[in-house]
Amino acid sequence: MPGGTAWEPKWDGMRVLAIVDGPGTELRSRQGANLTWAFPEVTHAVANLVPAGSVLDGELVVRLHDRVDFGALQRRLAAPNPAALAAQAPAAYIAFDVIRREHGDLRDLPFIERRIALEELAASWTDPLTMSALTGDVDLAAHWFHVLTGQGVDGLVAKGLDQPYRAGTRDWRKVKHRTxxxxxxxxxxxxxxxxxxxxxxxxxxxxxxxxxxxxxxxxxxxxxxxxxxxxxxxxxxxxxxxxxxxxxxxxxxxxxxxxxxxxxxxxxxxxxxxxxxxxxxxxxxxxx
Incomplete structure (x- = not known):
């Protein structure tokens, strides 16, 4: 990958942009659907822990029994009142990129610089807002690939350290389990x-x-x-x-x-x- 390869777990959830604007914070799917009303616990955490004017890219997940459960996420989305299921099927947001920070556009920066900015933002985060793990060690990545399946990880994502953020492209490589x-x-x-x-x-x-x-x-x-x-x-x-x-x-x-x-x-x-x-x-x- 350009500049060297970084590896992240591929979480079994829904990719969502968190657009931070205090009380006006929104969660948007890749197709633009507004999910803010369905996941108030995540929206509230993002609004309170991330500076206004920031935009995060990450995975919206539901955790049950110490694992990410995509089926539970789908069931919550399909419910007449998804927000009412927050206690039974609590959602979390796993951020893996930041494309705006306090109104500053970071999309043209290399991934490694955006990751540093994300780590700075995440220093004070608490559940349900977390940051995805990252490694440049291929042996550790292989270990994740084999042992994290029980936690709702269905593979890895490989990213180039020098890659800018380009929406709508396949710059990142997914390595999924053969199942x-x-x-x-x-x-x-x-x-x-x-x-x-x-x-x-x-x-x-x-x-x-x-x-x-x-x-x-x-x-x-x-x-x-x-x-x-x-x-x-x-x-x-x-x-x-x-x-x-x-x-x-x-x-x-x-x-x-x-x-x-x-x-x-x-x-x-x-x-x-x-x-x-x-x-x-x-x-x-x-x-x-």
């Missing part, structure tokens, strides 16, 4: 309110290239997925196009010629991710 890979669902079979299966693709040179399909969905999985999809055009008896949706599938399916050799098992939808965050290296992760 799953991310793909993009572009269409469904069956009715829109209870899909039968997904047609899957990978982004290649700015285009979504078909790579196969999922296995047939069970009734519960189909109903849950129906809440996440946005049909494009009229439903079809063969396949209905949907707005591209990142999904996580099992990595136990072999690849052949850049395609899935057989249907893949859907694990969950990842609507908080943008298709640009899915790389063709998924093919390599899925290969033996």
């Amino acid at each position: 799953s890979v991310d793909l993009v669902a572009t269409a469904i079979t069956g009715p829109v309110d209870q899909p039968g299966a997904l047609l899957l693709a990978l982004p290649v040179d700015g285009e979504l290239v078909p790579v196969g399909r999922s296995r047939s969905l069970g009734p519960a999985a189909a109903l849950a997925l129906a809440r996440q999809i946005t049909p494009l055009g009229m439903p079809s008896a063969i396949a209905t196009s949907i707005a591209p949706l990142v999904v996580e599938v099992s990595a136990d399916v072999p690849w052949s010629g850049g395609r899935l050799a057989q249907p893949a098992q859907l694990l969950r939808a990842r609507p908080e991710l943008h298709p640009v965050e899915v790389g063709s290296d998924a093919v390599l992760v899925g290969c033996d």
Whole structure:
């Protein structure tokens, strides 16, 4: 990576920007959704512990039983009143970058300088606001990769020490466990309110290239997925196009010629991710 490589745990949550403005502090998803009202305990901590005019980039997570639980985060988001679940499913914010500090734009600075600024900000933080761990030691990173899975870490993120902050690009490299890979669902079979299966693709040179399909969905999985999809055009008896949706599938399916050799098992939808965050290296992760 440019300037050398730094490694961080890849937390199993939702990437969120914290835009700090005292009482006007907001939490925004990568797609711009306002999550402020749903996680008041995190918003309050950010507003009180981070100087106004700052913008943090980090992971919104829910911790249960001493581990990060993505399913609990999704259930809280889907609840009629997510804020009411703060006691049963407490959220936390794990910051891994700072792109503005007290109105100063840091995006053009190298990552290592932004990290120093983040550490200065985090010196007085307390739960539920924390800072992600970081190391340049590849052996320690490998140790994290193997032992932190029980805490809700599904891999590592590699960052270049000299990299500026560029939104909407894939400058960072994700190294995920082989148990799953991310793909993009572009269409469904069956009715829109209870899909039968997904047609899957990978982004290649700015285009979504078909790579196969999922296995047939069970009734519960189909109903849950129906809440996440946005049909494009009229439903079809063969396949209905949907707005591209990142999904996580099992990595136990072999690849052949850049395609899935057989249907893949859907694990969950990842609507908080943008298709640009899915790389063709998924093919390599899925290969033996």
